[in-house]
Amino acid sequence: MGAMNEQALAKYTNNFLREVEERVEEGDWVKMCMQCGVCAGSCPFGPDWEHSPQKIFMMIRAGKRDEVLSSDSMWMCTSCYNCVVRCPRELPITQIMHGLATYAERLGLAPKMNPTRKFSLQFWDNCTRTGRVNELKLVLQVYFRDGFVSGIGKFWDMRATGLKLLLARRMNPFELLFPHRCKDAKGIQAMLKKAYEIEDRRKGFAK
Amino acid sequence: MTKEYAFYPGCSSQLRGSASNYLTSVNSMCATLDVKMTPIPDWNCCGASIGYAGSGELARHVMNARNFALAEEHLPGQDVVASCAACWLGAKETKQKLDASSQLMADTNEALKQAGLQYKGNTTVRHMVEVLIEDLGYEKLGAPVVKPLEGVKFAGYVGCQTNRPFGIAGESFENPLYLDKLVETVGGEALTKYEQKVTCCGGALAFSEPEKSQAQIKDIVESAYDQGADMIVTPCPLCQANVEVYQADINKRYGTKFAMPVAYYSQLMAVAYGATPKQAGLDGHVIKPTKLQEIAVKVVPAKK
Numbered sequence: 479m480g481a482m483n484e485q486a487l488a489k490y491t492n493n494f495l496r497e498v499e500e501r502v503e504e505g506d507w508v509k510m511c512m513q514c515g516v517c518a519g520s521c522p523f524g525p526d527w528e529h530s531p532q533k534i535f536m537m538i539r540a541g542k543r544d545e546v547l548s549s550d551s552m553w554m555c556t557s558c559y560n561c562v563v564r565c566p567r568e569l570p571i572t573q574i575m576h577g578l579a580t581y582a583e584r585l586g587l588a589p590k591m592n593p594t595r596k597f598s599l600q601f602w603d604n605c606t607r608t609g610r611v612n613e614l615k616l617v618l619q620v621y622f623r624d625g626f627v628s629g630i631g632k633f634w635d636m637r638a639t640g641l642k643l644l645l646a647r648r649m650n651p652f653e654l655l656f657p658h659r660c661k662d663a664k665g666i667q668a669m670l671k672k673a674y675e676i677e678d679r680r681k682g683f684a685k
Numbered sequence: 686m687t688k689e690y691a692f693y694p695g696c697s698s699q700l701r702g703s704a705s706n707y708l709t710s711v712n713s714m715c716a717t718l719d720v721k722m723t724p725i726p727d728w729n730c731c732g733a734s735i736g737y738a739g740s741g742e743l744a745r746h747v748m749n750a751r752n753f754a755l756a757e758e759h760l761p762g763q764d765v766v767a768s769c770a771a772c773w774l775g776a777k778e779t780k781q782k783l784d785a786s787s788q789l790m791a792d793t794n795e796a797l798k799q800a801g802l803q804y805k806g807n808t809t810v811r812h813m814v815e816v817l818i819e820d821l822g823y824e825k826l827g828a829p830v831v832k833p834l835e836g837v838k839f840a841g842y843v844g845c846q847t848n849r850p851f852g853i854a855g856e857s858f859e860n861p862l863y864l865d866k867l868v869e870t871v872g873g874e875a876l877t878k879y880e881q882k883v884t885c886c887g888g889a890l891a892f893s894e895p896e897k898s899q900a901q902i903k904d905i906v907e908s909a910y911d912q913g914a915d916m917i918v919t920p921c922p923l924c925q926a927n928v929e930v931y932q933a934d935i936n937k938r939y940g941t942k943f944a945m946p947v948a949y950y951s952q953l954m955a956v957a958y959g960a961t962p963k964q965a966g967l968d969g970h971v972i973k974p975t976k977l978q979e980i981a982v983k984v985v986p987a988k989k
Contacts, residue, residue: 602738
């Protein structure tokens with residue numbers, strides 16, 4: 479595995495809980511989970527997760543590092559915040575799930591083929607390029623990510639809907655040539671570069 | 686007196702965007718209510734919830750803080766008001782985090798400096814609905830109604846991010862009532878037993894996990910039919926798009942015959958206030974909201 483994963487393994491040896499507490503967004507909340515299972519029962523995609531948040535929290539405490547970080551479970555989070563408002567201990571579960579997924583991605587351990595992982599990365603790249611989301615480009619990227627032929631197929635399946643959106647003026651090919659953008663897209667790039675740099679330093683990712 | 690706000694419309698509301706008709710109706714509604722919404726100059730994307738894998742923590746907060754800094758500089762003293770659920774959530778989360786940590790605030794400003802900006806920490810983040818309910822109140826919202834939406838049955842679909850984790854003050858997460866109250870304020874019939882009102886539509890995962898999301902949307906639409914709804918009304922741009930646009934796919938997948946219109950609360954208000962179909966953004970739908978259309982074109986005698 480990658481150098482960043484090696485570095486993390488060396489630094490935290492067998493203490494995955496401490497690793498999560500220090501490096502994952504809101505990770506210091508994990509130990510507060512009392513294993514009631516309300517989050518698991520509240521999740522709209524609950525039946526589709528291999529491990530519910532409740533299980534993920536216990537697995538972290540049990541030191542099951544590889545199983546947690548390579549799990550596709552966190553990538554099933556729809557950001558509905560149902561678990562967050564129902565958790566009796568008020569754990570920010572949604573943020574922890576995002577944090578774990580992000581950390582797994584940083585270490586190169588996230589499941590490469592997970593569709594939400596791809597979409598998440600595409601979305602951030604899309605919206606930070608000009609400072610605003612280019613919806614049409616995003617949709618085309620989703621359709622064509624498995625190759626050209628498959629993309630044409632999906633595009634064809636959605637043609638009726640696409641046409642209706644076009645007629646409703648909620649989608650427009652114009653957007654590919656002359657996208658909405660922030661005037662100071664350059665400034666946005668510069669401030670984000672700085673932000674990544676600071677975060678790497680604070681979380682001990684920097685070499 | 687005109688109320689003034691720093692407006693954060695968000696990416697989907699832009700011209701040619703998937704919620705462009707939301708913005709059209711918000712503008713019409715605000716003109717009637719004498720609410721002046723000035724867009725934050727050069728505002729940027731909030732990063733939405735789904736951008737997490739690329740953003741990490743700080744970059745996301747810096748994106749939101751840039752909007753705050755621009756609002757402080759160009760529209761001092763005005764609350765930042767978002768009409769989009771995701772923009773509101775993202776901005777509000779950043780605001781809370783920055784208020785709670787001086788280190789995060791310092792780091793954020795160190796990054797913002799690269800764009801020649803500084804955030805002083807004075808911003809208040811609010812949702813359009815909060816402006817309506819808290820700053821104006823139901824009584825004032827009802828006053829300009831010239832075309833009450835009589836006889837139209839609305840399933841109030843609040844969804845997730847306008848409701849959780851922050852929600853509207855005084856409302857419960859499990860059964861928020863403000864959308865039903867807004868419907869009644871403009872003369873419509875609110876279906877208060879609509880049990881899918883806070884069900885998740887799949888959000889951004891409608892793109893990446895379409896089968897799972899469409900199972901959610903099917904429940905949301907089916908329950909509206911079961912309650913006898915003429916249409917669904919929602920405050921969220923992504924809920925609107927997902928629940929309206931995927932009905933055709935759901936029909937294919939499940940053999941259903943859904944054709945349930947999905948409108949924004951602001952469209953209801955604009956129509957009730959006498960807006961034309963175009964001003965209310967009724968031309969921006971894949972499933973035509975015919976009942977609203979009929980009311981919007983109806984000629985009513987001027988109020989005495």
